[in-house]
Amino acid sequence: MKTLNDVQPGGRVRIRRHLSTGAVRQRLLDLGLMPNVLVTVVRSAPLNDPIEVKLDASNVSLRRREARTIEVSAEETDHV
Amino acid sequence: MSEHASSGHQGVLVALAGQQNAGKSTLFNVLTGARQHVANYPGVTVDKKYGQYADDAGTVHTVDLPGTYSLTSFSLEERVAREFLLDERPDVTVNVVDASNLRRSLHLTLQLLELELPTVLALNMMDVAESNGVRIDKTALAERLGLPVVATVGRKGEGREPLRAAIRAEATRQAAAPTAPPPPVRYGALEPAIVQLIARTAPQAGLDGVPRRWLALQLLQGDAAAAQVLEKRLGSELAGPIREDARRFIEAFESAEGIEVSDHVVACRDRVVETLLDGAVIGADDGRPSVTDRIDRVVLNRWAAPLFLVATVFAIYQVSIVWGYELTTYTWPFLAKLRELIAGVLPSANFLVDPYSRSLGLWLVDSANTLLNYVPIFLILFAAIAIIEDSGYMARIAFILDKILHRFGLHGQSTLPLILGGVFAGGCAVPGVMATKGIPDTRARFATILTVPFMNCLAKVPLYTLLLGIFFVEHKSLMMFYISTMTIIFALLVAKLLTKTVLRGQETSPFVMELPQYHLPTVSGVLRRSFERTWQYIQKVGTVVLAVAVVVFALLHLPGLSAESKAGYEERGQAAVAQFEAALAENSYRDVALGDNLVPLVNYFTDYKRAKLNAAGAAASQRVAEKFETRNPDFYPLVKPPAGDRDAKRAWGALRKLAAARQTLRREMREERITTSILGSIGRGLEPVTQFAGFDWKINVALLSSFAARESSVATLGVLFQQDDDQNATLEERMGAETRAGGATGLLAVSMLLFFALYPPCLATTIMVKVQTGSYKWMLFSIVFPTFLGLGVASAVYSIGTAAGASGITAMSAVYWGAFALLLLVGLLSERQAGRRLRARLSQAGADA
Ligand SMILES: Nc1nc2c(ncn2[C@@H]2O[C@H](COP(=O)(O)OP(=O)(O)OP(=O)(O)O)[C@@H](O)[C@H]2O)c(=O)[nH]1
Numbered sequence: 001m002k003t004l005n006d007v008q009p010g011g012r013v014r015i016r017r018h019l020s021t022g023a024v025r026q027r028l029l030d031l032g033l034m035p036n037v038l039v040t041v042v043r044s045a046p047l048n049d050p051i052e053v054k055l056d057a058s059n060v061s062l063r064r065r066e067a068r069t070i071e072v073s074a075e076e077t078d079h080v
Numbered sequence: 081m082s083e084h085a086s087s088g089h090q091g092v093l094v095a096l097a098g099q100q101n102a103g104k105s106t107l108f109n110v111l112t113g114a115r116q117h118v119a120n121y122p123g124v125t126v127d128k129k130y131g132q133y134a135d136d137a138g139t140v141h142t143v144d145l146p147g148t149y150s151l152t153s154f155s156l157e158e159r160v161a162r163e164f165l166l167d168e169r170p171d172v173t174v175n176v177v178d179a180s181n182l183r184r185s186l187h188l189t190l191q192l193l194e195l196e197l198p199t200v201l202a203l204n205m206m207d208v209a210e211s212n213g214v215r216i217d218k219t220a221l222a223e224r225l226g227l228p229v230v231a232t233v234g235r236k237g238e239g240r241e242p243l244r245a246a247i248r249a250e251a252t253r254q255a256a257a258p259t260a261p262p263p264p265v266r267y268g269a270l271e272p273a274i275v276q277l278i279a280r281t282a283p284q285a286g287l288d289g290v291p292r293r294w295l296a297l298q299l300l301q302g303d304a305a306a307a308q309v310l311e312k313r314l315g316s317e318l319a320g321p322i323r324e325d326a327r328r329f330i331e332a333f334e335s336a337e338g339i340e341v342s343d344h345v346v347a348c349r350d351r352v353v354e355t356l357l358d359g360a361v362i363g364a365d366d367g368r369p370s371v372t373d374r375i376d377r378v379v380l381n382r383w384a385a386p387l388f389l390v391a392t393v394f395a396i397y398q399v400s401i402v403w404g405y406e407l408t409t410y411t412w413p414f415l416a417k418l419r420e421l422i423a424g425v426l427p428s429a430n431f432l433v434d435p436y437s438r439s440l441g442l443w444l445v446d447s448a449n450t451l452l453n454y455v456p457i458f459l460i461l462f463a464a465i466a467i468i469e470d471s472g473y474m475a476r477i478a479f480i481l482d483k484i485l486h487r488f489g490l491h492g493q494s495t496l497p498l499i500l501g502g503v504f505a506g507g508c509a510v511p512g513v514m515a516t517k518g519i520p521d522t523r524a525r526f527a528t529i530l531t532v533p534f535m536n537c538l539a540k541v542p543l544y545t546l547l548l549g550i551f552f553v554e555h556k557s558l559m560m561f562y563i564s565t566m567t568i569i570f571a572l573l574v575a576k577l578l579t580k581t582v583l584r585g586q587e588t589s590p591f592v593m594e595l596p597q598y599h600l601p602t603v604s605g606v607l608r609r610s611f612e613r614t615w616q617y618i619q620k621v622g623t624v625v626l627a628v629a630v631v632v633f634a635l636l637h638l639p640g641l642s643a644e645s646k647a648g649y650e651e652r653g654q655a656a657v658a659q660f661e662a663a664l665a666e667n668s669y670r671d672v673a674l675g676d677n678l679v680p681l682v683n684y685f686t687d688y689k690r691a692k693l694n695a696a697g698a699a700a701s702q703r704v705a706e707k708f709e710t711r712n713p714d715f716y717p718l719v720k721p722p723a724g725d726r727d728a729k730r731a732w733g734a735l736r737k738l739a740a741a742r743q744t745l746r747r748e749m750r751e752e753r754i755t756t757s758i759l760g761s762i763g764r765g766l767e768p769v770t771q772f773a774g775f776d777w778k779i780n781v782a783l784l785s786s787f788a789a790r791e792s793s794v795a796t797l798g799v800l801f802q803q804d805d806d807q808n809a810t811l812e813e814r815m816g817a818e819t820r821a822g823g824a825t826g827l828l829a830v831s832m833l834l835f836f837a838l839y840p841p842c843l844a845t846t847i848m849v850k851v852q853t854g855s856y857k858w859m860l861f862s863i864v865f866p867t868f869l870g871l872g873v874a875s876a877v878y879s880i881g882t883a884a885g886a887s888g889i890t891a892m893s894a895v896y897w898g899a900f901a902l903l904l905l906v907g908l909l910s911e912r913q914a915g916r917r918l919r920a921r922l923s924q925a926g927a928d929a
């Protein structure tokens with residue numbers, strides 16, 4: 001199982017499902033981290049945690065601990 | 081037409097709701113002209129704010145709500161917004177959306193519609209959308225949503241009139257014929273469950289005003305707050321079975337569909353959003369990196385990020401604390417002049433005992449002046465912080481620091497409160513504690529609230545400066561470095577301690593935060609916020625501090641001298657006067673100096689001497705001479721005998737002696753009064769406890785009075801080590817001489833510094849702690865815990881230091897590096913612990929799979 005935590009900066013993946021529950025899951029959904037959405041991992045913070053991901057029109061940062069609960073599909077290659 | 085449609089109640093109530101950082105506060109300011117915090121930092125508005133404006137048809141009451149990403153409450157501030165919408169049911173809700181991020185924003189719009197709130201959509205940030213190449217077909221969007229849609233650019237004030245008109249039209253329409261909009265989203269396989277739950281709740285009159293479809297949806301999504309609403313309105317007897325039903329529906333749905341309800345709900349909404357946007361919004365992401373991306377590439381670069389951060393903090397420090405302090409040398413004379421003015425208006429001094437109105441009046445002026453002296457520093461400091469917030473960099477600071485802060489039980493979003501509280505030097509705990517409301521993690525929020533007071537608030541600085549000036553003249557910069565960095569070390573350690581102990585049971589939640597696009601801060605926005613936060617501070621001076629100053633004054637003056645010792649002083653005073661009279665018996669200035677003129681003459685003499693001492697340079701000295709000559713030409717020869725006038729010279733000598741005698745008497749009286757005063761007794765009563773920290777009763781009194789406001793500590797010390805009227809030695813010199821005479825050492829100063837750094841928050845802050853934690857228990861804790869901690873640390877350092885014969889600077893270095901080592905140790909240990917827990921969890925997950 002591949003999670004958002006495993007994606008290297010620059011990697012672009014599709015969210016499959018959330019393993020978190022309750023308020024955390026809701027927050028992730030509200031910020032646009034919905035199943036089927038494409039996200040790009042932009043960078044990790046200087047101390048490696050948290051990470052920053054780029055969504056459609058916004059950038060969101062989350063800790064690795066939460067990134068680990070987001071299951072993603074294999075890397076999508078950019079169709080340029 | 082129905083112009084008076086809303087005459088049934090008082091005007092129209094309008095709420096501004098929307099996601100964080102969409103520009104609600106900016107539009108609120110545009111609409112009402114009121115002042116409201118605006119910042120490019122998610123969660124700036126942490127409580128609702130009221131304002132109003134008038135249009136042709138009447139008054140419109142406007143409320144600015146905190147940002148909410150959705151109506152499922154995650155943090156306290158989001159709960160505020162949701163409860164307002166649910167309980168107050170505003171006549172019109174203006175849904176402010178970020179036009180450059182419509183897809184996410186419309187999710188909230190759909191939820192507002194499900195809440196059956198009459199809504200106007202304000203498409204804000206149209207300028208950003210345009211520059212991103214996004215084109216929005218407003219008419220199509222309005223038609224599809226069935227809502228009035230207005231384009232606005234809050235920053236430039238564009239779109240005010242159309243928005244006001246749309247609000248009015250919607251209010252009028254609703255008043256004429258209230259209509260609930262059709263449900264905006266159909267939830268497919270979930271619909272049967274929704275319908276059945278609606279059927280269960282529909283007959284309950286207790287739920288009037290709560291849209292049933294919305295409630296059903298929330299219950300099905302397992303929203304705890306919705307369950308609470310149910311419980312509160314119906315009581316657990318009725319609510320229980322309904323919740324039980326909801327739970328069954330959830331289970332049935334999830335096993336049948338193989339997907340969680342909340343995922344399903346979001347997916348359905350997202351499909352609706354997609355059809356809404358389809359064709360109505362064109363353009364957008366061309367894949368080119370935006371300006372924000374390019375800035376972040378540099379600013380958040382792994383190696384450069386810490387440098388930028390340090391540079392930013394240093395810049396704040398330099399600009400506000402260093403330059404601000406310089407600025408106070410220009411503003412202080414105005415405050416000093418104010419004091420002179422008031423001193424002139426108050427009843428004048430008597431020979432020995434001044435009227436209370438005079439001493440209390442001057443006491444209050446001095447207390448207020450000490451605080452007002454900081455105003456320039458605060459203006460600059462708060463402006464600098466506003467620039468950082470408004471530009472979007474504050475969110476990046478949270479991103480960079482989250483790892484460290486989290487390790488000690490705090491949160492990335494603790495950064496702003498800590499900076500406001502004065503991480504390095506200079507801040508104020510009151511706005512700091514206030515700013516914690518945006519932290520979604522309860523445990524980290526409490527830890528932040530309880531550690532913000534450990535920061536170096538501006539009011540601690542004078543005492544530090546004073547002590548450094550007396551005891552650490554050679555090591556001033558090293559000590560300054562210790563003091564300005566030890567606060568954060570202590571705060572982190574204390575946060576960790578509290579998290580592991582008293583805060584253990586509190587809820588935690590993750591750090592998930594939007595990194596907003598960079599904006600150029602607006603001048604008006606920055607000034608506005610800087611003035612506002614400074615004003616909060618001045619209000620604190622105006623109320624709490626002055627009130628407490630009166631109390632401290634009373635505690636220092638009561639019960640006053642006993643009758644017999646008063647008589648004793650008076651006798652000695654009369655003896656001095658008699659001596660003066662005898663000396664002038666043959667003098668030609670007799671009539672000028674004696675009788676009713678005597679007290680004014682002595683006052684004149686002391687005033688003159690003080691003015692002379694304060695006058696810098698020959699020119700100023702000349703001006704003083706002229707001033708006093710015009711003030712009273714008769715007295716003048718007695719304070720400045722003309723050459724050759726032997727009588728004047730003799731009278732001057734006698735006068736000088738009289739003034740000196742008076743001064744001695746006054747000082748002795750004051751000392752006796754304070755020693756016997758209530759506060760003095762308390763201070764002495766505490767000596768058995770505080771002796772281990774090296775504190776005598778005078779220091780105790782100063783520390784006690786500083787609970788009112790930290791500033792008072794120096795003011796009180798100033799009184800305790802009071803200078804005589806014509807003396808112009810600085811407090812440093814006086815205290816230094818007196819304390820050193822009493823055997824005080826640098827070690828005592830270190831003990832005081834440490835105690836002061838860990839000392840409980842001032843009264844105003846504890847009140848804010850009560851407001852933010854909602855409990856007196858925590859307020860009490862915030863006072864008691866630091867007191868014991870501070871006293872414990874100070875005692876340990878002083879006792880061990882005395883036993884080891886350590887000098888002040890050695891003791892301070894030992895404490896500092898000891899704390900630093902402890903910090904590293906704790907940090908590394910918790911990393912290993914986290915690693916172990918994680919491996920355990922992962923292997924558990926592996927076993928499950
Ligand atoms: N470019 C642009 N910036 C805007 C506009 N409206 C607001 N801003 C900026 O957006 C940022 C956020 O504005 P706020 O008014 O604080 O947002 P808010 O919705 O009240 O935010 P919270 O209270 O934190 O939820 C500030 O930097 C504003 O100056 C706009 O129309 N265009």
Ligand SMILES: [Mg+2]
Nearest residue numbers: 104105124125
């Ligand atoms: Mg706001």
